[in-house]
Each structure stands twice: as structure tokens, then as C-alpha cells.
Amino acid sequence: GDSVTQMEGPVTLSEEAFLTINCTYTATGYPSLFWYVQYPGEGLQLLLKATKADDKGSNKGFEATYRKETTSFHLEKGSVQVSDSAVYFCALSNTGNQFYFGTGTSLTVIP
């Protein structure tokens, strides 16, 4: 069945460091891929998405490229800020109505 595997956390970085959170997926067909962010005490918010191979999603300095050959959708940001501290979820949506989420990666950015 469809599934998402993302890098275990927690991740701690200094401000202005480079961020990569790895995400790989297993799916038949042509899924859409998403990154969500959850700030403390809140629900999930869409960060970015890509709906076909080689698409790059981007938002708020974050980027991820849909790589079908490696079944990956890694999240990157060139220079993290304290305000980026949150939990990040990779997800996929395929035919049908369901989403499949990774287990989440907690990021803490220290000044």
C-alpha cells in the first residue's frame, strides 16, 4: 500500500543553518506530495506541494522537488530562523480520498 517514510527527529540547528528533512514514499501511480508544518499547540498547515514529477514546491524559503526516480520529496531551507521551530510532516495523496502522512520531524532552531 501507499506510505511515507520521513527522517526521524528531533533535529536541532543553529539559526542560519541549512536544513534538510528527508522524505521518501511508496505509491502506485502518480501521487501528489505535500509538506505540512505544525506549530506548537496548533493544527497542521500546508507548507508546499507538488503534483507531478520534477515539480518544485516552494513557500517561505522552503523548497522540495518531486523526484520520481528516487521516490523522494526532501524538504530544504537555506537559512533557518528560530520561528521555523515546529514539527514537519511529509504526506502523499493518491487516487481515492485518503492522505498518508509520515510520523513527523521535530525541528528546534536555537539562536
Next chain:
Amino acid sequence: DVKVTQSSRYLVKRTGEKVFLECVQDMDHENMFWYRQDPGLGLRLIYFSYDVKMKEKGDIPEGYSVSREKKERFSLILESASTNQTSMYLCASSLVGRYNEQFFGPGTRLTVL
């Protein structure tokens, strides 16, 4: 601005009580979902609904039921709450189709004593 609202942010109930969690969306979405979120386990789907009065079991439906009488409202019911149902409950909604993202409510943190 699109919105998913949940009836309570925090709820404390006693073992054996019947608990209702309500979710309302104002986006005319066909699909609605209930998840629970636990540390280390991510989001687990309890139930989803793709139309009024329609429901499908997710990965962990045991101990829960749902109701969708109107398109905008999706209720999660714990028939007899137990301590292992202490968790964060998240509601989401979406349009039909794999290109469409899910929109989430703020969550309800339920504690069962």
C-alpha cells in the same frame, strides 16, 4: 479565508462518558477526516467521510463512531471514553481529488481521567 473549526481546544472527561467532538468547515468540501495524533506515532486516520451520511473506517476506528448529517459538519463520537483515548484529535477537510490539500482545524486535546 478558509476555515475548519473544532468545538473545543481542550476537553477533560471521565472514563465511561460519551464524548462528542464536532468539526465544521466553511469551504463546501466533500471530504472530511478525523485523525488522532500521538507522540512518535504521527497522524492516524480514525474515520473519513466523502459525502453526507457516508463514512469509511480508517486505520483505528475501534472505540469511535462518526456522524455526518450536513455537508459542513463531521462529528466524532467516543461511545464510552477510556484512558487510552487521551490524545490530540485533528479534523480536516478537502475537495475530491489527489491534487487537493487537506485543511486542518486547530485540534482538540482530550484527556480522559
